[in-house]
Amino acid sequence: MSKKVITREEWERKLKDVKISKKDMNKLVMNFLVTEGYVDAAEKFRIESGTEPDIDLATITDRMAVKKALQSGNVEDAIEKVNDLNPTILDTNPQLYFHLQQQRLIELIRTGNVEEALEFAQEELAPRGEENQNFLEELERTVALLAFDDVKNCPYGELLDVSQRLKTASELNAAILTSQSHEKDPKLPTLLKMLILAQNQLDEKAVYPRINDITAAVLEDDPTV
Numbered sequence: 001m002s003k004k005v006i007t008r009e010e011w012e013r014k015l016k017d018v019k020i021s022k023k024d025m026n027k028l029v030m031n032f033l034v035t036e037g038y039v040d041a042a043e044k045f046r047i048e049s050g051t052e053p054d055i056d057l058a059t060i061t062d063r064m065a066v067k068k069a070l071q072s073g074n075v076e077d078a079i080e081k082v083n084d085l086n087p088t089i090l091d092t093n094p095q096l097y098f099h100l101q102q103q104r105l106i107e108l109i110r111t112g113n114v115e116e117a118l119e120f121a122q123e124e125l126a127p128r129g130e131e132n133q134n135f136l137e138e139l140e141r142t143v144a145l146l147a148f149d150d151v152k153n154c155p156y157g158e159l160l161d162v163s164q165r166l167k168t169a170s171e172l173n174a175a176i177l178t179s180q181s182h183e184k185d186p187k188l189p190t191l192l193k194m195l196i197l198a199q200n201q202l203d204e205k206a207v208y209p210r211i212n213d214i215t216a217a218v219l220e221d222d223p224t225v
Contacts, residue, residue, distance in 0.1 A: 006208040008221060026051040028187055035177065035186040037064040055180050059085075063176050070169040071162075075104040082172065086179050096175050098128050098135050102142055103168045106159055109145050117146065 033042040039060040069078040090097045108117040129136035148154035174184035209219040
């Protein structure tokens with residue numbers, strides 16, 4: 001079946017017929033700034049556009065302080081800060097609390113505190129592992145790091161990567177946002193994924209000027225036409 005060919009002129013005319021209000025666009029930008037924690041940019045955008053955020057911008061600073069502490073490996077400080085922000089977050093999320101304690105164990109192993117790491121694992125994490133099989137498996141993987149001299153290159157070395165800190169920090173950040181009745185993920189990336197999906201589906205039926213580079217957002221003609 002031959003594909004329908006849509007010229008650039010026709011495609012641009014169709015795009016112009018789609019009406020999107022500036023107010024909605026501003027809300028989308030503010031949602032991204034608030035969710036990702038760009039407090040200074042959010043404040044400037046609020047003043048310039050008149051778009052009010054759906055949460056107090058001061059809470060962004062507190063949330064970013066928690067995230068920064070965790071990303072730097074200071075898990076105890078992160079836990080203290082999140083409890084100051086909202087003590088119910090960790091009380092109502094046992095999986096998140098386990099991952100934070102697991103990260104504390106990883107940091108002890110990273111710094112070579114073997115005895116303290118074993119004691120911490122036994123006292124703080126083992127009881128939780130007895131109650132949850134998934135926790136137990138994660139604990140076993142983490143403690144296994146102690147069996148290797150070169151922990152960074154062992155089968156479980158990825159636990160010592162910065163990406164592990166970022167993963168835990170992202171989980172904690174999402175929990176804080178949820179506690180503030182805010183989406184845990186910004187809407188903009190989701191819309192971009194929908195754009196890619198829509199283009200992929202349309203590719204099966206038509207040839208048209210498509211956006212190949214999302215960051216540039218420039219329409220490109222099909223070179224085969």
